[in-house]
Amino acid sequence: MDFSTPDHIQDLVKRTRTFIADEIIPYEKDPRWGEHGPSEDLRAEMNAKAKAAGLFAPHAPKEFGGLGLSHLERSWVFEEAGYSLLGPSAMHCGAPDEGNIHLLNEVASPEQREKYLKPLCQGARSCFAMTEPDGAGADPTMLAATAKVDGNGYVINGRKWFITGAKDSTFVIIMAKIEGGPHDGEATMFLAPMDDPAIVLESQMDTLDTSFAGGHWNMRFDDLRVDADAVLGAPGAGFRYAQVRLAPARLTHCMRWLGSARRAHDTACDYANTRMAFGQILGKHEGVGFMLADNEMDMRTARLSLQQASWLLDQGDRAAEESSMAKVQCSEAIWRIVDNSVQVLGGAGTSAHLPVERIFREVRGFRIYDGPSEVHRWSLARKALKRAAARNG
Ligand SMILES: Cc1cc2nc3c(=O)[nH]c(=O)nc-3n(C[C@H](O)[C@H](O)[C@H](O)COP(=O)(O)OP(=O)(O)OC[C@H]3O[C@@H](n4cnc5c(N)ncnc54)[C@H](O)[C@@H]3O)c2cc1C
Structure with missing residues (x-):
């Protein structure tokens, strides 16, 4: 098994990371980002920057100006996009458009592709x-x-x-x-x-x-x-298409929110490296260090799980069970990482002067949409029981 990031993706990842840090994070203080998302003019401004950087809609088919990234290739790039909560809007790779692009690309008629998919890939919502x-x-x-x-x-x-x-x-x-x-x-x-x-x-x-x-x-x-x-x-065929849309769409949510969780963790690590308590930096207190170590392990297992399911999709597999497992693992790991980060940051973690408070509010819903954890577990259990029954004749 080769776990390395392909060369052409490494360059894209590097460029996305720089783009998010230099061009998008500064917008996080822009008053046009309200409680109901970025305004349309802010989105248009960020989209223009993403287009100029060659990073707009990287998942969209090449015929409509995208980079045509595979599911696995998306995993590295979307994680970088998610490092800022505004990144997916800026790069036009957020929900629900990203999932809709995938669905239309799979099932739309030639006329529907022209009428709906083409403008969607070019920035319509x-x-x-x-x-x-x-x-x-x-x-x-x-x-x-x-x-x-x-x-x-x-x-x-x-x-x-x-x-x-x-x-x-x-x-x-x-x-x-x-x-x-x-x-x-x-x-x-x-x-x-x-x-x-x-x-x-x-x-x-x-x-x-x-x-x-x-x-x-x-x-x-x-x-x-x-x-x-x-x-x-x-x-x-509505329910069948819902699955065509959902398996990849839930994985791309995992990718983007993993990036946001990494941002929260990085913020917590920076704080734990400098903030003093009881004669030493916070990070040297075992109770804090263990939270950071747990975050590292959660990020690693979440990434591996979503990448394996993405790879299966790229092989033409439906990855129904694997994407379901990855969705539960990632949404719960992401929640733990961000919650730990708030804890390590103390009061500052709950305040809007750091990005973590907003990330905390953002990721909670992910344990509910694209299938609540309980429904995925329920479905996985049914399949496990069916396999056991088949084994026992
Ligand atoms: C931020 C956000 C964005 C969304 N965007 C969209 C969108 O664009 N389009 C759209 O159509 N929908 C969207 N949704 C809705 C989302 O898809 C639903 O919230 C989700 O499918 C759950 O449905 P529900 O809210 O009706 O919960 P309910 O069906 O009422 O379920 C409530 C709870 O019951 C429990 N439960 C249900 N079934 C089982 C079971 N079998 N075993 C054990 N426990 C169970 C789970 O804990 C579940 O959370 C969005 C939701 C959120 C939060």
């Missing part, structure tokens, strides 16, 4: 509407939004919430259940432009996190009329 206040959540089969067959198209109705980046998105991917016709009752994905008046943004949600461009939204579809060619891929 998009959203993904699946979760519902009284329907789909951890259990997506509770999907309540409907797409009623109507002539040569569908009429979509339903409410969604937590829809990241809905404001200022140019289009939305909607998950809804078909009513009528040969696919009656089957979950399906639809593409719709956000400027359709039947798409109503009800209200912005106040959440713990602050880095997603556009924040998160309550939204609804009021008799949204779409033609048959608005179906993404095939009718009835």
